[in-house]
Amino acid sequence: MAAVNRRIVLASRPHGEPNAAHFRLEEGRVPTPREGEILLRTRWLSLDPYMRGRMSAAKSYAEPVAIGEPMTGETVAEVAASNNPDFQVRDLVTAFSGWQDYAVSTGKGLRRVDPALAPPTTALGILGMPGMTAYTGLLTIGRPKPGETVVVAAAAGPVGSLVGQIAKIKGAHVVGIAGGPEKCAYLTEELGFDSAVDHRGDDLPGALAAACPKGIDVYFENVGGAVFEAVMPLLNDFARMPVCGLVAGYNATELPEGPDRTPILMRAILTKRLHLQGFIVWDFADQAPAFQRDISDWLRAGRVKYREDIVDGLENAPEAFIGMLRGRNFGKLVVRVA
Amino acid sequence: MAAVNRRIVLASRPHGEPNAAHFRLEEGRVPTPREGEILLRTRWLSLDPYMRGRMSAAKSYAEPVAIGEPMTGETVAEVAASNNPDFQVRDLVTAFSGWQDYAVSTGKGLRRVDPALAPPTTALGILGMPGMTAYTGLLTIGRPKPGETVVVAAAAGPVGSLVGQIAKIKGAHVVGIAGGPEKCAYLTEELGFDSAVDHRGDDLPGALAAACPKGIDVYFENVGGAVFEAVMPLLNDFARMPVCGLVAGYNATELPEGPDRTPILMRAILTKRLHLQGFIVWDFADQAPAFQRDISDWLRAGRVKYREDIVDGLENAPEAFIGMLRGRNFGKLVVRVA
Missing domain, CATH: 3.40.50.720 (NAD(P)-binding Rossmann-like Domain)
Known part of the structure; x- marks a missing residue:
């Protein structure tokens, strides 16, 4: 386990198209889970257009990301340490843990991902939000x-x-x-x-x-x-x-x-x-089981297909995100973080 | 029974606010109902904002009124002559018979009005469209x-x-x-x-x-x-x-x-x-019975009230209609024709 937690924070709010200067890669200590908490290690980070809205201060259905805070985002993460009996090390879950290597969670709101049923990245795409x-x-x-x-x-x-x-x-x-x-x-x-x-x-x-x-x-x-x-x-x-x-x-x-x-x-x-x-x-949300x-x-029957556009490395998330707003991705854009 | 059928036709299409020159009062012969038809004599004519749309050629959910044709409109009319066994002379009905004294109808689409249940004009207002x-x-x-x-x-x-x-x-x-x-x-x-x-x-x-x-x-x-x-x-x-x-x-x-x-x-x-x-x-339309x-x-129980703005004389319909578009009416605008 790396001793460093990299995180990409919102450096400033864009006026118009975002560029690299609106993001900043920071390194910090890996957080320590307390009693009842788990440590999540990000495996894949989902990049989605709604994130552009979170970079702005304008009122919307969700709060904006604060300057200096990690960009929000959904991830597929692995439990790296657990002080919570409901989670075992190496469990895979989806979490809103943001653009960073590690995050601590109480377990609330996490959804389990079973890699035997479908590739884990599909939890961020066709089987996800x-x-x-x-x-x-x-x-x-x-x-x-x-x-x-x-x-x-x-x-x-x-x-x-x-x-x-x-x-x-x-x-x-x-x-x-x-x-x-x-x-x-x-x-x-x-x-x-x-x-x-x-x-x-x-x-x-x-x-x-x-x-x-x-x-x-x-x-x-x-x-x-x-x-x-x-x-x-x-x-x-x-x-x-x-x-x-x-x-x-x-x-x-x-x-x-x-x-x-x-x-x-x-x-x-x-x-x-x-x-x-x-x-x-x-x-x-009440339609999640039917969905x-x-x-x-339909996936098992081959009636629906999906395509992913995987980018390697958390450090490349800003560029991939900026390109997505220009239509450069081809398929669900996911960053492989670890 | 008057021997003359007065009708107000669309003289020209307004560009902007309509004025008196966009309407023309014409006199013609009272039409004669054929076998199966009835002659309707207009008692009250409803004036409604949607009529402004019918004066324009722009595509909408209904056809525009043709130049030289009577303005469309819903009326409460009395059966003045009947060659149709379903209707008796003096029956009251609602009809889309337009801005005129008389019209011939097959009876199709007419709705009976019972003056014992409510004042007939309510069929053009609170109990109507x-x-x-x-x-x-x-x-x-x-x-x-x-x-x-x-x-x-x-x-x-x-x-x-x-x-x-x-x-x-x-x-x-x-x-x-x-x-x-x-x-x-x-x-x-x-x-x-x-x-x-x-x-x-x-x-x-x-x-x-x-x-x-x-x-x-x-x-x-x-x-x-x-x-x-x-x-x-x-x-x-x-x-x-x-x-x-x-x-x-x-x-x-x-x-x-x-x-x-x-x-x-x-x-x-x-x-x-x-x-x-x-x-x-x-x-x-399927909600008409519930309505x-x-x-x-609610009317009988006094839980809803209505107000009417009655104008006398078919010849005054254009001025009343123009005033309605300026908000001059106070209550349902109805022309008493006969």
């Missing part, structure tokens, strides 16, 4: 019916790729939006999407309209910006729009130029009787 | 829980006044927004609202915040514009927003000045997990 975000948002708010058209952006990512695959299982016509020909080919050739649209192409609105000849019944919103603008005119009456992310705007430093287009959106909501609903995965059961079944 | 809009939108989308705060604008109008009264029956804290001290006094003194905010006052955001110390859980949206801007920052997590009208923008000729504030709304939807849903009353039963019960 991103997977459950896709499952709950699509099925509870989106509610696709057979034959309806479902559109999802960031479709090669961990949330979007599962949204599309579940929508296919439910009988929908599925269109994914992704950046670049490689990701688009992956959607149609590997994941069974009906079509894929490259948002880097010349004419996103035209390409999306061509891929959705019957309009759009469900738009799973995790991007916003230009993609949302292209989706809006194609929405059918009674379309549903689960909203779980707006990554295209996370680095924005000012509002887009005018005029104020809010009345266009409100008029569409009224005249098309749209249903927009924001959510975060914890709002649907685990269904996705495990 | 506006009442059912309030009932279905509030209870199906808004779903107020006891102790929650419900805000409604145009609160002295036929939809808003019932929204607030139903919300009170459901145990909510109810705040109405209306124009002028007389309407505001009516809300709190006659209808039992907890408070009323005058949108013509100096500081609408401040006054609304003071009236909603625990934030807003349900905002019944029928106005848009400055009222919506004042509501937005006060919305609580998981707030619901039935959207059934945007009357503040119906006469707008251009979008508001920039910047584009759409991302502010989308970010609020995401971080507060808001639920916005557009609807029109016909989307909930009729509940409102009739």
